[in-house]
Amino acid sequence: MxxxxxxxxxxxxxxxxxxxxxxxxxxxxxxxxxxxxxxxxxxxxxxxxxxxxxxxxxxxxxxxxxxxxxxxxxxxxxxxxGTIHPSNDRDFAPAVAHGVTGVLRGDELTVQNVRNFNWRSEQDFDENWEERSYDLEKLEGADFYLVYFMGPLIAHSMVSFNFEGGRHLLFSIEIRPERHEAFSALGGFFRKFELIFLAGDERDYLFLRKERGEDARLFRLRLTQPQARKLLLEYISEANALAAHPQFYNTLTANCNSTIFVMIRSLFPNFPKDWRVVLNGFLPGFFYDHNLVDTRVPLDELIARAHVTDRIAPGLSEAEFGARLRENLPDPNR
Missing domain, CATH: 1.20.1270 (Substrate Binding Domain Of Dnak; Chain:A; Domain 2)
Structure with a gap:
């Protein structure tokens, strides 16, 4: 038996x-x-x-x-x-042709390959990659973008660092498709794409997302200047490492959201773990519960005021564009 x-x-x-x-x-x-x-x-x-x-x-x-x-x-x-390895030397799509890198000298951060495309449509654009310098003594804080592109559960996460004078440096962690490839969440489990750290002008990234019909929401974070500085330098460190040693994107473990929180936890080991870090469409509630955003207004109002897609307009300077997006947004640092 x-x-x-x-x-x-x-x-x-x-x-x-x-x-x-x-x-x-x-x-x-x-x-x-x-x-x-x-x-x-x-x-x-x-x-x-x-x-x-x-x-x-x-x-x-x-x-x-x-x-x-x-x-x-x-x-x-x-x-x-086991013979399939990541590479930085492929015929990548123009928008991901160059990953960001940076060099810190004292308080001056020089950032290479800052993307500043002029988008007329997703297929019609002018390419522009720039080198920009930032004085970290003038760093004021950081904001968090959630861009909803496939329903309410999942969003694309981006972090933007704010400097005096209305300057902003936005970071986006993305798949790196070749020219002939399109995004595939399933393919992201099977070494289909490399991972890339991009940095750019907010106007570039927000115009592109609006052109795709995606819903951009902006949340101002409760971060001190030293905390924002540590996070910014961690972005640069990880981007430099990725430029030297490429790795694959993974839909679950190495994506736009999980990579951010891996960096945050390396800096702040006591940072809370939560299921909403995976289903990041619910991150506003996570931010609110852990006092990372302005809790002086109700959560529903915070989310309603975070919608900024309708504010994305052409013909504005970098400072004007950033100020327009942040006008009347709840700010925990004020």
């Missing part, structure tokens, strides 16, 4: 292993196998056929034999998977 249950348990475990590994393998082949679509589908079909024959073997009391061929095929797939 015990032997029968043991064999049944072994078959059940075998079925789970084959099913999940076959699904993972098929997706890995789909996103990474460097073949045209027809031969790529043929390879995937052959792999899934082998998985199906293995499952049939599990129910014909040929457990060991069924596993041998499939295990060999899956081992070969893992060896191939």
């Amino acid at each position: 015990g032997g029968r249950w043991l064999r049944a348990a072994a078959r059940f475990l075998g079925v789970l292993i084959v099913l999940f590994s076959a699904l993972w393998g098929a997706l890995a082949l789909w996103f990474q196998l460097p073949l045209e679509q027809t031969p790529r589908l043929a390879v995937i079909a052959a792999f899934l056929l082998l998985a199906g024959l293995t499952l049939a073997g599990l129910f014909r009391r040929r457990l060991r034999d069924a596993f041998i061929a499939y295990a060999a095929a899956f081992a070969a797939l893992l060896l191939w998977w």
Whole structure:
């Protein structure tokens, strides 16, 4: 009796292993196998056929034999998977052609590859990459953008650092697609894209998001000048490291949001953990609960006043644009 249950348990475990590994393998082949679509589908079909024959073997009391061929095929797939490495030397899309880097000399931060495109539409634009310098003694604080592009649960996170005189330096952590590639959340689990740290003029990033029909919301953060400085320099440190050692974007573990909070926790180890860091569409409530935004107004009012998409207008200077977006926004530092 015990032997029968043991064999049944072994078959059940075998079925789970084959099913999940076959699904993972098929997706890995789909996103990474460097073949045209027809031969790529043929390879995937052959792999899934082998998985199906293995499952049939599990129910014909040929457990060991069924596993041998499939295990060999899956081992070969893992060896191939291990040869896929990130690179900074591909034909990347123009908007992600250059990652940001920076050099600190005393209190002067020189930032290379600050993006300042002039967008007429998502396909029609003038490219402009700049070198800008910032006096960290004039750093005032930081703000947090949430850009909702796929419903209320998930948003794109960006942090903008504010300087005296109305200057702002915005950071955006993104996928780095090649010219022919489009965003795929599923592909982000399968080494489809590299990760990139971008920095730029707020006008560039907000105009592009508005052009895409996305909903931008701006929250002023309760950060001291030393805290904002530490976070800004952490961005620069991570960006410099990524320029030297590329890594893959991951939809769950290395994305625009998780990477920000990894940096924050490296600076502030007691920073709270919360499910809303994953479903970052709910971050306003997280900020409010932990006193990171202005709690002198109700949360619903804070969220309502955070909508800034309608304020994004052409023809403004950097300072005018930033001031227009922040007009009448609740500010915990005042």
